[in-house]
Amino acid sequence: MSVFDRPTSKELLEAVIDFIDAEIKSDSYPANKKFKFQIVLNVLNIVKREVETGKEVNEKLTKSGSKLLNEENFSIEKLSEKIRNKELDYENQSLIDFLYDLTEEKIKIDNPKYK
Amino acid sequence: MSDFQEFLENSLQQKIKQLIPLTGGASADINRIVLANEDELIVRRTLSQEKSVMAIPKILEAKIQKVVKKNGAPVPAIIFEFSEGEEIGEGYVMEAIPGETIPRKILRDKKFASAREKLPFEIGKSLAKIHQTQLDDLKALDQVTFSDSLGKLFQVYLSFNQPQPVFDLAFKWLEAQKLTEYGDVLVHGDFRFGNFIISEENLESIIDWELAHIGNPMEDLGWLCVRSWRFGNVEKRVGGLGDIKDLIAGYESNSDIKIDESQLDIWQLYGSLRWGVICMMQTFAHLSGMVNSVEKAAIGRRVSETEFDLMNMIKHKNFL
Numbered sequence: 001m002s003v004f005d006r007p008t009s010k011e012l013l014e015a016v017i018d019f020i021d022a023e024i025k026s027d028s029y030p031a032n033k034k035f036k037f038q039i040v041l042n043v044l045n046i047v048k049r050e051v052e053t054g055k056e057v058n059e060k061l062t063k064s065g066s067k068l069l070n071e072e073n074f075s076i077e078k079l080s081e082k083i084r085n086k087e088l089d090y091e092n093q094s095l096i097d098f099l100y101d102l103t104e105e106k107i108k109i110d111n112p113k114y115k
Numbered sequence: 116m117s118d119f120q121e122f123l124e125n126s127l128q129q130k131i132k133q134l135i136p137l138t139g140g141a142s143a144d145i146n147r148i149v150l151a152n153e154d155e156l157i158v159r160r161t162l163s164q165e166k167s168v169m170a171i172p173k174i175l176e177a178k179i180q181k182v183v184k185k186n187g188a189p190v191p192a193i194i195f196e197f198s199e200g201e202e203i204g205e206g207y208v209m210e211a212i213p214g215e216t217i218p219r220k221i222l223r224d225k226k227f228a229s230a231r232e233k234l235p236f237e238i239g240k241s242l243a244k245i246h247q248t249q250l251d252d253l254k255a256l257d258q259v260t261f262s263d264s265l266g267k268l269f270q271v272y273l274s275f276n277q278p279q280p281v282f283d284l285a286f287k288w289l290e291a292q293k294l295t296e297y298g299d300v301l302v303h304g305d306f307r308f309g310n311f312i313i314s315e316e317n318l319e320s321i322i323d324w325e326l327a328h329i330g331n332p333m334e335d336l337g338w339l340c341v342r343s344w345r346f347g348n349v350e351k352r353v354g355g356l357g358d359i360k361d362l363i364a365g366y367e368s369n370s371d372i373k374i375d376e377s378q379l380d381i382w383q384l385y386g387s388l389r390w391g392v393i394c395m396m397q398t399f400a401h402l403s404g405m406v407n408s409v410e411k412a413a414i415g416r417r418v419s420e421t422e423f424d425l426m427n428m429i430k431h432k433n434f435l
Contacts, residue, residue, distance in 0.1 A: 107422075
């Protein structure tokens with residue numbers, strides 16, 4: 001539930017994405033600007049996917065991260081620190097599995113075509 | 116006419132029809148010179164106010180190209196070097212080698228089909244030649260060991276104050292590896308498609324020597340295999356173009372060094388980490404307010420691509 005009206009943030013982004021996409025597909029659009037707008041489109045799509053699923057992914061990973069660290073509060077900073085000071089060994093399978101999951105979730109948002 | 120053009124005309128003793136700016140390395144101003152008789156040359160220079168911390172001085176770049184060329188590896192011939200004041204800067208003029216550098220074109224255009232087949236072998240062969248360059252004349256170059264490189268990269272990564280646990284894991288993984296020493300060689304430092312001039316027949320030239328140093332020969336081979344330069348042809352480890360066996364066969368056909376693939380794996384993993392940190396460097400140039408650029412902002416979210424590659428290499432031993 002949200003106090004904000006439709007269009008939702010996702011729907012607003014989609015409208016902008018569709019507009020730019022149609023605009024740069026036309027033959028009259030200059031090639032050098034097309035390239036820049038393609039980057040803009042990629043950025044907007046990242047934001048859209050993060051708006052869509054980011055919260056859920058964050059909750060899921062925070063939960064499994066807490067389990068890995070055996071601590072109530074998980075943070076990326078804490079995890080990095082424990083790898084740096086070797087509290088978590090680089091060959092620790094649970095660590096490797098967690099980081100693999102984390103990476104898979106990030107790539108789904110940043111560039112789902114990257115496999 | 117600009118002072119720079121006038122300077123070039125006086126030095127070359129020829130009229131210039133056009134100076135065409137080219138996009139190039141991070142720390143070079145590059146122009147194509149079209150002479151009145153339609154002949155073409157390339158000028159690469161650094162303006163004094165934009166000296167990069169990473170790149171070697173342009174004069175040293177020119178010197179490397181001369182030494183490498185004398186040894187028979189394909190690089191453009193140097194016409195002359197200059198070291199002038201602020202307006203002109205420091206740099207060199209070299210021959211313009213005809214051909215294509217844009218990786219996607221080389222990988223996809225029909226006209227490069229026959230070149231593509233032999234490129235992994237030929238690139239390996241030329242790299243072996245580069246690695247045999249006599250170092251006596253190149254003492255000004257930094258000698259960089261693997262642990263130096265790793266240490267420096269870690270410091271750069273720390274400077275952004277944005278923890279990436281996958282990078283921390285990769286640093287620890289790399290620190291634990293046993294590196295084979297092959298003896299010091301001239302390392303190109305950015306040996307990948309984009310810095311190769313390719314004709315319809317073959318590899319014509321290797322350019323952009325600004326990251327050259329003395330180090331381990333496997334660094335260049337590993338960097339060439341980093342997944343970020345495969346441009347969608349993921350299963351082809353050598354720049355999206357071919358098999359690693361051909362690259363190794365080409366290298367070994369011209370060298371006494373025998374390549375151990377597991378060493379190449381280590382250097383490829385290091386390459387992915389290095390590219391990841393470079394992506395961070397780019398994005399933090401935007402985030403720090405130094406430049407305002409949507410491209411640089413966007414590249415920050417490509418860091419996860421290198422993390423994905425690193426985790427596939429570490430977890431699944433998958434170097435494809």
